[in-house]
Amino acid sequence: MKIAVLMKDVPDLVEELEVEDGALPLDDMSFVPSEWDDQALEEALLMKEEADVEVTAVAIDTGDVDNMLFTALAKGADRAVKLVGDFSRTLPNRLRARLFAQYCQAQAIDVVLTGVQAIDDLDGQIAGLVAGLTGRAHASVVRDVHIEGSQVTCVQEYSGGKMAEMQLAVPAVLGIQAARKPPRYVTIAKVRQIQKSATLEEVEAEAGTAPLVTVRRIYKPEAAGHAEMWGDDVDAVAESIVRLLEDKKLLRS
Amino acid sequence: MLRTLLMALTVAMVVAAGALFARRVAAIVGVMRTARPTLRTDRVGERIQSVVEHVLLHRRMFRITLSGVLHYFIFSGFVVLLIDIVETVGEVFVPGFTVGRILAPLVDIWVILVAIGILLALYNRLIIRPARFQGSDEKDAFLILGLIGAIIVGIVIHDSFFPFVAREVLHVPDPVAHAHFLGWGLSRLWVALGWTGPGAASVGYAFGYLLDMGVVLAFLAYLPYSKHLHIFAAVPNIFIRNLGPKGALLAKPVEESMAIRTFQDLSWKDISDLYTCTECGRCQAVCPAHAAGQPLSPKMVILELRDALNERIARGTAFSAEEPPLAGGVISKEELWACTTCGACQEACPVFIEHVPKIAGMRAALLEEGDIDPNAQKVLVAWDRQGNSFGQPARKRPVWAKNIDVPIKDARKEPVDWLWFVGDFAALDPRVQRLTQLIARLLHHAGVDFGILYESEANAGNEALRIGEYGLFEALALKNIEALNKAQYRRIFTTDPHSLNALKNEYRKFGFEAEVLHYTEAFLELIDQGQLSVSSVPVRATYHDPCYLGRWNGIVEAPRQLMQRLGVDLVEMPRHGAQSFCCGAGGGRIWMDETGITDRPANQRIREAMRLSNVHFFVVACPKDVSMFNASVTAMGVEEEMRVVDMAELLAVAVGLESAEETLLVSS
Secondary structure, three states, rough: EEEEEEEEEEOOOOOOOOOOOOOHHHHHOOOOOOHHHHHHHHHHHHHHHHHHEEEEEEEEEEOOOOHHHHHHHHHOEEEEEEEEEEOOOOOHHEEEHHHHHEEEEEEOOOOOEEEOOOOOOOOHHHHHHHHHOOEEEEEEEEEEEEOOOOEEEEEEOHHHHHEEEEEEOEEEEHHHHHHHHOOOOHHHHHHHHHHHHOEEEEOOOOOOOOOOOOOOOOOOOOOOOOOOOOOOOOOHHHHHHHHHHOOOOOOOO | HHHHHHHHHHHHHHHHHHHHHHHHHHHHHHHHHOEEEEOOOHHHOOOOOHHHHHHHHHOOOOHHHHHHHHHHHHHHHHHHHHHHHHHHHHHHOOOOOOOOHHHHHHHHHHHHHHHHHEEEEEEEEHHHHOOHOOOOHHHHHHHHHHHHHHHHHHHHHHHHHHHHHHHHHHOOOOOOOOOHHHHHHHHHHHHOOOOEEEHHHHHHHHHHHHHHHHHHHHHHHHHHHHHHHHHHHHHHHHHOHHHHOOOOOOOOOOOOOOOOHHHHHOOOOHHHHHOOOOOHHHHHHHHHHHHHOOOOOOOHHHHHHHHHHEEEEHHOOOOOOOOOOOOOOOOOOHHHHOOOOOOOOHHHHOOOOHHHHHHHHHHHHHHHHOOOOOOHHHHHHHHHHHOOOOOHHHOOOHHHHHHHOOOOOOOOOOOOOEEEEEHHHHHHHHHHHHHHHHHHHHHHHOOEEEEEEEHHOOOOHHHHHHHOOHHHHHHHHHHHHHHHOOOOOEEEEOOHHHHHHHHHHHHHHOOOOOOOEEHHHHHHHHHHOHHHHHOOOOOEEEEEEEEHHHOOOOHHHHHHHHHHHHHOEEEEOOOHHOOOOOOOOOHHHHHHHOOOOOOOOOHHHHHEEEEEEEOOOOEOHHHHHHHHHHHHHHHHOOOOOOEEHHHHHHHHHHHOOOHHHHOOOOOO
16 A cells, blocks of 8 residues: 655754744745654654555655655665755645646545644645545544555544544545654664665646735734833732732632 | 592592683683674773773772672682682692792681681671672572682681691691691691591591682682682773773764674673673663662663673573574663763673663664654754754754854855854753853853864754664764864864763764863863952852763863862762762753652652762753753752752853852852
8 A cells, every 4th residue: 555745845043033024034944854754754754664555755846855764764765765846945835736636537546644734835725735636535634644444534523522533535635733752863874874775756847826815014013012021120019919819809718 | 548538539520620711711702702792902001001900909999899809809819819729739749849938828828818708798798788699699699609618618718737648647847837827726636636647637628628618619619600800800801991091982983883682782892891891880880870769770780791692601602693682682671772972881880891882783673673662752853854853943053143243154165263163952951051151252252262073963863873873873973074174163162071082082983083162171270370360159069970971071170170260169079070960951851741750860869969068059051951950950940949950150250250148148
């Protein structure tokens, strides 16, 4: 059975986002694999440990995705594919989904896993879009994926701690919320070794067109109010707390 | 007839014992030959000197007086035993042979000393029962003591019958009969009993001879199967010890992987270590992880490896990949991740076993399987992405330097006299930043031309290497070396002992050999050169040696002299200098889960300080110690009784930058 993990990299939020001329200076930012895609990859690797499946990590060449793909190989993916063409960092999800959908159809992928969301999803999530384009069964915000014959099962969590166990016929697309275990660590040396010994498969791809959204401007929210600083005088602060509780009628006498 | 019989028996026993001994040693040497190479036969002069110091003079052995003394008696007995063997075999094979009147009584003197040694050993093992013997093979210890006892009894018995055998059976003179004063004394009993004729004397002599030589040869055959192989292995193992630099975990850059999965991944010195272990447990007694209630004992790591190797040699599978891996199989991952890499075990070991490189290598094997504490994993990712353990953007690293009133030069842009390698904790831990700024103000006050690398500095990689992540260590090291090579400076100093260790010892393998000082050394120099005038800070304080300063780098005097210059009344804790007790933070432990820890090492250390009379200041010289020990005194609720003070704070008070009332909470 063939599993594909659709991956992308996103700005590293460790850095504070700067806004320059109403846009993010993407060229100056550092990028890291989207954490939900990392979870999807881990779930696929865990599935590989319990069933006879081939795991392929797939990413679109929107910049520097090589390291992410080599890392996937070092972690245990069987293949790593880079969809190449003229793509920018701001490639919208509608177009990303078309590229992924073409690849999954052409390669007859049985189960597609991807992160349930990414921090830069502007126009919908990849899983649903790919499922729609390929006409496949789809579930999102799921975890605990297992293969049973020609079916996949997974778990979806509802509010109030209720769980639903679901079953989908293959081929299927799943938006992964979290893997069963935290994503594994792979050593720098192992990634470097893979970089020397393995190659990324490059597949030419064309996105075509799709209805898109445009970002008019990015800006910092205007402050609606300000915090009042009470200083560090213990007695004064204590009094202020009591007064506040009284004002809000939270004190009963 | 007696001679022929004894000669035949002796030859047969020598052949049998020699064959058993050789077979065993050949198997062990066979494993050593396939193990990883390491250069341990250079600097012969120093090596011989270290053998003299640690074998003949028993330097480390005497750190525990009773064990040192009893071992010295028994050890020296083995040397004197050679005289007896030569004499005894000589008497039988060469009629009329004698060692002379000077050497002969030495045997008797040492029989007494060895007997005292055995009694002290029994007293130690049966009455005192030190906890360090827990897990050791005590039966083996008693068996060996019994065998040694049998040998000395045998010696006295054959010496006591020899005058009669010489006269009645061999018809040769026995000029040393009186010189063997113990045997002579016992022979008076045979005279009284009338056992002096050829028959009785022959039987008595043969019994003593076989008790002596038979047990000696049985010993020879048994040794390589027991912990007492150290009798032969200790001398070469001390000879091939690591002559340094002590703080370098790996002497050379790693080509493929530092991971230890099979016995072939160990070095030949590592294999030698396994067979040299005497099971004395001194390493276990000083191990902070063991003291904290964790499943690690450095002794058991060595014994578990040795036992597994012995089983595999017996099964013929020493090199088989089918056997369970060493990391996570023979040694549990809980044991491996509990190590703080403090090196107390290696410092305590009388036969120079190296525990830490084995543990780090096995950690590397676990890490390559993705087995790592989740928090430590986050730190590894943060080092890789941001270059610091705090997961802060690299540009936040020098923020502490921006909001103080002294200018701090950018060593990347202008030449500086002293380049300050700040380190993660000093730069980014909010609790330590204040001290870092204080040091900047002290340097400014002393008129030192100094600078930092700003955001080009990354974590030094000392802990990444000790977690087993060599590739990450190398990447961090090369990044720092690149930044350092671009800067212009005369010398480097650092506030962080862990960075110091990496810069000074681990970066050498990449060709970086600049002089690196710890800030206590730097400030001592400034005071001694008259660049910094200090007034007295008359407090009574104890000083905690950081493992990576005192033990791994031997910097124990500079901090003490600095305190002396400041007029501090230093009261030492029982464990100090190279024998200091770890705070529990090293080797990546500071980021790992504390499950299983019943008594934190840092708390134990604070209690050790609190047992000192009238000492209320706990002086530290390591940013990690600042956070570890402050956390301890807070958790223990003893902030009033024991105040954790950084050396920088003492200096600040001494030069008048801060007041003693505010900084040290003492009334002037």
